[in-house]
Amino acid sequence: MGSCGQHTDGSWGEGHVCARTRIPWGRDFEEGDWTVPTVGLVTAGGDCPGTNAAIRGVVARLDAAGWKVIGVEKGWKGLMEGKTRPLTRDSVRGIIGRGGTILGSSRLDPYVHGNGYESIRPTVEAAGIDSLVVIGGDGSLRSAAKLAEEGLKVVGIPKTIDNDIGGTDVTFGFHTAVQVVTDAIDRLTTTAEAHDRIMVVETMGRTAGWIAAYAGIAGGAEIIVVPEIPYDIEEIAERIRARHDAGRTYSLVVVAEGIPTERGFVTSGIDAFGFERLGGAGEVVAKELERLTGYEARTVTLGHLQRGGSPTAFDRVLATRMGLHAAELTLQGKSSVMVAVRGTRMTDVDILEACNEPRPLEPEVFAEAAWFFARA
Template sequence: MRIGVLTSGGDCPGLNAVIRSVVHRAVDAHGDEVIGFLDGWRGLLDGDHLELDLDAVSGILARGGTILGSSRVRPEDLRDGVERAKGHLRDLGLDAVIPIGGEGTLKAARLLSDNGLPIVGVPKTIDNDIAVTDVTFGFDTAVGVATDALDRLKTTAESHQRVLIVEVMGRHTGWIALHSGMAAGAHAIVVPERPFDIKELTERVGARFEAGKRFAIVVVAEGAKPAPGTMDFAEGGKDIYGHERFAGIANLLAVELERRLGKEARPVILGHVQRGGTPTAYDRVLATRFGWHAVEAVHRGEFGRMTALRGTDIVTVPLAEAVASLKTVPEERYAEAPTVL
């Protein structure tokens, strides 16, 4: 068999581990040939690729990033390119394509699959927002990086007697905020799923100071928003202080909490450091298993599906299910973090 693999969308620790595992399983166990398309869907649309043998994937297991490069392609480009992609598959003699990517990538994968391309997807997201899989690789590393930072920030907040507002990734879901906040013992966790009331948040943090504590750590997902009517934003993407949205929710909260509490409050925005670098052992094992099982699914002809973790098993599920909805933090998980608003 000949199999193509590509990585698409935002960076995520574990991409290289999947690529390596696909090559190992396909080449070593099945005698397949594997090629890698460059820069995600663009490579498939342009037929831009390289051969992936065992040597090509040597030493990449623990490396962040992706040796194949990545890019974001607009869905309309992909729609117009279906025939072109099919042509490249034919010309290259490919029996299957394994795209590794997040929600957008999997939607694109479904489109191509619906148009007859033989596809087995591998889900990827540091945000943990893909439904039908318990979790994907990248999330554990992101949470680990955020937790390490929170551990460090705690001691400095305590010594300075400050409120630190730490912004972590998560535009639509609060999983990284929830898990890193629980892991580091944050005193409040603010997530997009639950628009916050600034008065409630102020009271909660204030109560801590009244109880004699001298510092507080608030973890906030980048996509967190105030509940309608509780806080006024000006038009045009600027907040009431004239800050660009660019400056982040943590900056806004720092200004507000300092003003309302009369305590020094400082923002910290962890940023891209959460999606780079060497993956945790957990993510490497999961990524390796996903690659292994994607190849097996290809050999069983299970197209139009993607790998998923269910308990301790790797299964495959229809791409259609995977992209039907975003996995958000449910109420009962909030409840477990006593500090969540």
């Protein structure tokens, strides 16, 4: 369905040359090829530290291969509305340390807010786009997989601070978010100690407690509460009372936004994909702990601070490598695959398999954190 047809069995094949435009799938562009291959680059969904580093990696490799890269502005919205601009090696210089995305993003989606491929067809054809590289979270990658099913070649790069996308050991942005939360815990510990308070820190994490667990360990939290592990608020209160009775009259509690409370899941509306927007679980936990212990409890919800700012060195390198690998997969003519990390090695997996279920926090990580919890 894209600007180049597939084999009848849906495959492209190593070194395949498009019959209509003679695109050299599987190798760099060379003199004598009829048409310069064109790749659309989309950053969709929530922003995430490291996205610009990934953009830089994709563009650098494809530009070196002689392929054209068209940046799509404002995510799927730009692809639906025809907002694009060319990207070259020169245009992505100096962006590796910048937060956000130079292309912008949005919460629009061609399948939620449009008619799938038909919603983006005019832009794809006008820009001469032969394939897409989509940098996005699970929702954006599911839409990318649907576009691949309709015939447009797509390679995905997972992007989320939550670290909860299946098929990969880690996503860029997670390390930066953990560092931001850890820095906050370090600062909040001093004020909690000064005023003999319980300080409840709420982190992002809809279904997975990776950020809460890692930052809680790094920051020395007395209690960590995550969506994957049931908790008893009265047991937590008892642990904190025992800690205070022993002379340690302050406590740091880290909770993920997706934990259930006595009021169920705490929400503040519906997002663009139809999911409930989470937030406020920390406040509920703080009020309950204050009621049960009699100690003053305060809440700090870090929210979008975890998304913003410059990525750590680790995330800059990881995102760069993922961008380069996505470009290699594109040069090979692969489609409906997502870049994945296995240990320190880059590989690829089927997009839909990766996005079918969120990747939960590994139980052993929580068990390791629990060794440092306040004791009743």
